[in-house]
Amino acid sequence: LGDEERRAWQCMVATFLLLDSALGHQLQQESGLSTAHFRILSRLAEAPKGSMHMSDLAITTSSSQSRLSHAVARLEEQGWALRTKCPENGRAVHATLTKSGFRILRDAVPVHVREVRRLFFDNLTREQVRQLITIFSRTLKVLSDEGYAIPPEATVFGRRADLDRLKKAFT
């Protein structure tokens, strides 16, 4: 690894760890949410009817099915989401945002966004934001081509169709 590459890698990793910690700490104080739970609720809110298949939700939140399952179980306990069996497909499960979950998210979003701006985007030029999009959407394409966009425990072959369908979210 070259000198510049090592430097870039260290800065990038440190930034992510600290940003996630800072944002998570603030979210926890304000809303009792972790960044992971926030991402899950956000995705649900963007989906039509606030509902999504667990499997698709796992992919769009870059999480393993197991991890998502545990997380949604927790969200369900707290009344922010609920799960129902899909009528058409007996093995699929819908995760749905509840009213209470929507409220929590709606209250959390503005303060979270303000913090993301303050700690990150306010210090970047528009050009740099575009550079980030170029760089990371490229990396995401590589990762998905290598089969890594799918969590380890999922079988690669069967999910190709869904992956292609959802790839637009990244490119």
Add this chain to the structure above:
Amino acid sequence: LGDEERRAWQCMVATFLLLDSALGHQLQQESGLSTAHFRILSRLAEAPKGSMHMSDLAITTSSSQSRLSHAVARLEEQGWALRTKCPENGRAVHATLTKSGFRILRDAVPVHVREVRRLFFDNLTREQVRQLITIFSRTLKVLSDEGYAIPPEATVFGRRADLDRLKKAFT
């Protein structure tokens, strides 16, 4: 959050989650190391005599003291690191890389570096690597100015001196 900013943020977060998962999975298979443990051992290896104060190690690995304490305890159990009381400063503790830890790290580095290249740097231009350094070292400066380079449970004031001393690692 603007349209481009949202896109950049999503790509960036997804990339980091997937990269960390992919690299961690591979490290685990090859060496029985997590990425967190790998980072700790790497920092120790770079330090003179393979030894460092716990407090400094926490800062350079962007981890809380508590987290580092647990992690090093684990590394100690596995014989890859050991802790000794600092002779000059009774409350400080030295974490030191053992021979066994050095070997594990030495064996893990090449395959890990190869994977980091393959999944990330091979797809970027030299110019893009420089852009990443510019962007993230800027963010790190902001985070440290805001007191966020220091984990939440540490008191801010007393650590300023150490922070300044170690800030060179990021800029």
Add this chain to the structure above:
DNA sequence: GAAGATTGAGGATTCAATCTTT
């Protein structure tokens, strides 16, 4: 009292095993 570090409990994540439906 504050710095440096550790501990224990509770929540989160991973991994392998399992269960149901197709």
Add this chain to the structure above:
DNA sequence: AAAGATTGAATCCTCAATCTTC
């Protein structure tokens, strides 16, 4: 048998409390 999802055990992380040394 494979897809979709869940579970339990082991490990990891967070948070608050604690302990020792300065």
